[in-house]
Amino acid sequence: EAGVAQSPRYKIIEKRQSVAFWCNPISGHATLYWYQQILGQGPKLLIQFQNNGVVDDSQLPKDRFSAERLKGVDSTLKIQPAKLEDSAVYLCASSLGPAIYNEQFFGPGTRLTVL
Amino acid sequence: GDSVTQMEGPVTLSEEAFLTINCTYTATGYPSLFWYVQYPGEGLQLLLKATKADDKGSNKGFEATYRKETTSFHLEKGSVQVSDSAVYFCALSDGSSNTGKLIFGQGTTLQVKP
Numbered sequence: 001e002a003g004v005a006q007s008p009r010y011k012i013i014e015k016r017q018s019v020a021f022w023c024n025p026i027s028g029h030a031t032l033y034w035y036q037q038i039l040g041q042g043p044k045l046l047i048q049f050q051n052n053g054v055v056d057d058s059q060l061p062k063d064r065f066s067a068e069r070l071k072g073v074d075s076t077l078k079i080q081p082a083k084l085e086d087s088a089v090y091l092c093a094s095s096l097g098p099a100i101y102n103e104q105f106f107g108p109g110t111r112l113t114v115l
Numbered sequence: 116g117d118s119v120t121q122m123e124g125p126v127t128l129s130e131e132a133f134l135t136i137n138c139t140y141t142a143t144g145y146p147s148l149f150w151y152v153q154y155p156g157e158g159l160q161l162l163l164k165a166t167k168a169d170d171k172g173s174n175k176g177f178e179a180t181y182r183k184e185t186t187s188f189h190l191e192k193g194s195v196q197v198s199d200s201a202v203y204f205c206a207l208s209d210g211s212s213n214t215g216k217l218i219f220g221q222g223t224t225l226q227v228k229p
Contacts, residue, residue: 004158031215042119042204042219043159055214091159098215101147101166106159 002026004107006092012113018080021110025073025094032069033104034077035091043091049075050098087114117142121205121220128195128227136190136223138205146207148181148188149217153202162203195227
């Protein structure tokens, strides 16, 4: 079974530029999560989708971050414009459903460096 | 809000030593508790979990017991190997919200020397 795919794996941009990350969850997984992991910290949830609807985006900085999951499969996370403090690893995870007993499977992450 | 606190790292041990990584939590509901592991160059993987008080999660020789009275979920292993070198994250998921959202601790780096 293929795991969660993410691309690109690495991205370097200058502040005020835009960037987009892509995630392809495990086939059949209805729930998709985007986490931000700053160096030395644990991952922090940015947004959660159930199929193509948003369940929780309370910690998403909506003035610069946006995410979509059209057709309830792939998802993209965008930052526009980027700030220095956005340097982090962006993790995508998926699960069969939102309940706590459904294991979340994580992708390898995209490491973003903002100069 | 809910939170997880882990012991500071890095933790450096010799092979076959006993491992304990402390984890305590604060939660208003009835959380499930997890340990995730991140090996060098790989993504996060679920190591073990416990869904209610007094449950013991175990996997690959690692164990952790859900202690509600001390709000703790300490990770233990009787004899570590070099291959256990990784970053370990304690996490909780609030059962009352039923969204599956995970709240992570800051991670503890384990280095095992031969």
